[in-house]
Amino acid sequence: MVEYAIVAENLTKMFNGNIVAVDNVSFKVNEGEIFGLLGPNGAGKTTTINMLTTVLKPTKGRASILGYDVVKNASMVRRLIGVVPQEYTADEDLTGFENLILCGDLYGIPRDVSKKLAIELLELMELTKFKDKKVETYSGGMRRRLELACGLINRPRVLFLDEPTLGLDVQTRSAIWNYIKKLKEEYNITILMTTHYMEEADSLCDRIAIIDHGKIVVSGTPEELKNSVGSDVMEIMIREKEDVTEIIENITYVKEVHRRDDGSYIVKLEDGETVAPMIIENLRRNGYHVIKLSISKPTLDEVFLTYTGRALRDSEEGREAILSQRITLKKARR
Amino acid sequence: MNIEIYDRSVFKAMLQGFWGLTSRELKKWMKEPIILFMAIIQPIMWMVLFGKSMNIGAIFSSSTITNMIIPDIKIPGYLLNPPVDGVVTIPGSVASEIVRNMLSGISSKAVESVFGVSDYFSYLAVGMISMITIFTSTFSGMSIVWDRRLGFLYKVLSTPVPRTAIILSKMFNAAIRSIFQSTIILLLAIFLGIKFSPTFSLMSLVAIYIAIFLFSAGLSSLFLAFALRSTRHETQMAIVNLFTMPLMFTSNAFFPTTLMPEWLQGIARVNPVSYITDALRQLTIYQINYEILLTDFIYLTAFATILSTIGIVLSWKYLTK
Numbered sequence: 001m002v003e004y005a006i007v008a009e010n011l012t013k014m015f016n017g018n019i020v021a022v023d024n025v026s027f028k029v030n031e032g033e034i035f036g037l038l039g040p041n042g043a044g045k046t047t048t049i050n051m052l053t054t055v056l057k058p059t060k061g062r063a064s065i066l067g068y069d070v071v072k073n074a075s076m077v078r079r080l081i082g083v084v085p086q087e088y089t090a091d092e093d094l095t096g097f098e099n100l101i102l103c104g105d106l107y108g109i110p111r112d113v114s115k116k117l118a119i120e121l122l123e124l125m126e127l128t129k130f131k132d133k134k135v136e137t138y139s140g141g142m143r144r145r146l147e148l149a150c151g152l153i154n155r156p157r158v159l160f161l162d163e164p165t166l167g168l169d170v171q172t173r174s175a176i177w178n179y180i181k182k183l184k185e186e187y188n189i190t191i192l193m194t195t196h197y198m199e200e201a202d203s204l205c206d207r208i209a210i211i212d213h214g215k216i217v218v219s220g221t222p223e224e225l226k227n228s229v230g231s232d233v234m235e236i237m238i239r240e241k242e243d244v245t246e247i248i249e250n251i252t253y254v255k256e257v258h259r260r261d262d263g264s265y266i267v268k269l270e271d272g273e274t275v276a277p278m279i280i281e282n283l284r285r286n287g288y289h290v291i292k293l294s295i296s297k298p299t300l301d302e303v304f305l306t307y308t309g310r311a312l313r314d315s316e317e318g319r320e321a322i323l324s325q326r327i328t329l330k331k332a333r334r
Numbered sequence: 335m336n337i338e339i340y341d342r343s344v345f346k347a348m349l350q351g352f353w354g355l356t357s358r359e360l361k362k363w364m365k366e367p368i369i370l371f372m373a374i375i376q377p378i379m380w381m382v383l384f385g386k387s388m389n390i391g392a393i394f395s396s397s398t399i400t401n402m403i404i405p406d407i408k409i410p411g412y413l414l415n416p417p418v419d420g421v422v423t424i425p426g427s428v429a430s431e432i433v434r435n436m437l438s439g440i441s442s443k444a445v446e447s448v449f450g451v452s453d454y455f456s457y458l459a460v461g462m463i464s465m466i467t468i469f470t471s472t473f474s475g476m477s478i479v480w481d482r483r484l485g486f487l488y489k490v491l492s493t494p495v496p497r498t499a500i501i502l503s504k505m506f507n508a509a510i511r512s513i514f515q516s517t518i519i520l521l522l523a524i525f526l527g528i529k530f531s532p533t534f535s536l537m538s539l540v541a542i543y544i545a546i547f548l549f550s551a552g553l554s555s556l557f558l559a560f561a562l563r564s565t566r567h568e569t570q571m572a573i574v575n576l577f578t579m580p581l582m583f584t585s586n587a588f589f590p591t592t593l594m595p596e597w598l599q600g601i602a603r604v605n606p607v608s609y610i611t612d613a614l615r616q617l618t619i620y621q622i623n624y625e626i627l628l629t630d631f632i633y634l635t636a637f638a639t640i641l642s643t644i645g646i647v648l649s650w651k652y653l654t655k
Contacts, residue, residue: 053492057654078494087485091358093365105354106493108347154493327484 003067005031005158005190006052010061013047021047023214024061029192034184036205037194038300044214045194046086049162052192053083065158079107082156084147086163088331092136096127096146099135100153107154114153121149125179141172143331148179159183161193165200167328177204198300210307217307226298229306231255232272237264237292238283247286251278344496351495355503359477363511373469374515377462378522385458390445404430448590451529456619459523461587464611466519467512467550468581472574474508474554475561479570491654501558501649505642508554509547516546531621538617545634549610552638555645562652587611609633
């Protein structure tokens with residue numbers, strides 16, 4: 001029997017009786033996997049996380065963490081999970097070390113143990129140098145690392161990361177990604193993360209579920225998803241003026257050829273790298289010379305566009321969410 | 335990876351979570367002296383400006399009647415004891431002296447019989463301890479709203495810390511702040527000349543702190559309960575503003591209830607502010623009446639127990655939406 005780290009079955013959350021924030025969401029996450037919920041702001045990612053972390057009660061459906069129901073066994077679930085919310089929750093007036101001890105207190109970890117764990121985690125997140133500095137002096141990246149450390153203080157088996165790089169600059173973001181990868185390797189922890197950055201989901205997650213308007217639109221590995229929208233796109237230009245559409249079309253794997261006015265060709269095909277030499281070879285045999293060729297792979301952006309019919313952009317949100325995000329951004333950019 | 339789950343007694347874990355949260359709030363509070371200053375400035379203004387200017391005892395006192403011209407008083411001799419012949423004349427200057435002394439004696443007795451003490455400043459100064467406790471306790475709900483808004487509450491709710499500990503930490507924080515601020519008010523009142531009764535002792539001070547604690551615990555639980563599901567601090571502000579003024583004025587904090595119309599007296603009799611204020615006055619400026627003091631404490635204990643129980647039970651149900 002396969003033991004799942006996270007199981008969500010028809011998870012639904014309605015607010016004020018009629019606003020459906022999360023709509024019949026079902027997914028399973030294997031142990032040791034990084035699972036990503038990808039979607040625009042306001043899609044229901046955070047609400048889903050809040051239900052899985054026992055902060056909100058599902059209106060319908062059920063969910064379990066390592067076999068423990070999030071409603072009936074909430075206190076057991078809380079001990080097994082670590083949560084890193086979207087907001088910066090560390091107290092600015094306290095030092096990084098003090099914040100970690102506070103987190104430890106919330107889990108009832110004896111002080112002598114939590115002090116050791118705190119030192120170890122500060123080391124892991126490379127914050128040792130700043131451990132006795134007040135958090136208000138931390139940069140966005142340092143704060144995020146401290147939040148990660150706080151989420152790990154109880155040695156969770158499942159870690160929830162809500163928008164772990166929101167508002168951070170590109171370099172800091174990739175640094176955070178490295179920390180997350182390191183976590184997975186070092187602790188073999190199961191991670192459920194939400195993000196609205198395509199490249200983040202692509203580079204970190206083993207599997208992704210795209211969520212929009214509270215519903216899971218599609219899920220799979222990043223590769224599967226990209227392959228499902230099809231095809232690589234190749235752009236070819238030949239020296240000769242003749243129309244060679246037919247020659248290219250006759251090659252297996254090629255799905256579609258379109259000749260542009262400037263004489264170049266847009267070719268949709270599968271497995272572009274392998275097929276490209278065949279195309280070049282075929283054209284040469286017919287006396288044509290390829291002078292330019294480029295292949296572009298499908299991105300998750302295209303996946304999103306294909307499945308939701310629109311580009312990834314922010315949906316409308318409540319005033320509260322906007323305010324809290326603004327505060328988060330302000331702190332991140334310090 | 336080895337998983338350590340700390341199977342300690344629920345009580346011990348709760349105590350640790352409770353202490354962690356309480357010390358967080360206290361540390362935050364201590365690092366922002368401006369908050370303390372802002373909270374305490376209003377009661378101080380009342381005490382210093384209003385308390386000192388409302389010199390009720392002086393209305394009938396010598397200074398107000400200096401300009402009164404009293405003519406010579408002629409008294410027929412047979413009215414005197416023993417009777418004398420003829421008419422006895424008391425010069426106006428002597429008469430006004432006598433009247434003056436008499437009136438000022440009466441006025442201070444009148445003030446004392448109404449306020450329980452002969453000077454209004456002492457009376458009001460103790461009322462201001464109630465006021466600062468009301469301010470501090472009613473605002474306790476705000477911190478839950480902010481914690482929810484900044485995401486801290488969601489993080490805390492996702493940990494195994496008992497919900498009771500969350501409410502208790504806020505309650506304790508309000509009570510400790512109230513006690514600290516009351517001490518400042520009391521010291522200032524001493525500096526400005528509050529007149530303690532002879533029964534005031536170190537034990538009274540302990541009892542004062544207990545009374546403040548009970549009152550603050552009850553009142554803050556009520557406002558924490560209001561704030562459990564709230565996400566807007568404006569709403570919370572409105573609730574606080576709606577309650578504080580009536581709470582103050584339907585009690586004996588500014589004026590004795592005996593001077594109020596019947597219907598207002600009825601409200602004042604159930605208003606917890608009357609009981610905390612009376613308990614504080616018994617312990618500081620009044621000659622202690624142990625029977626009344628006991629009633630005050632019984633009421634305050636019941637107030638604290640009932641409201642904190644309600645607050646805690648509601649937090650189990652409503653803190654998680």
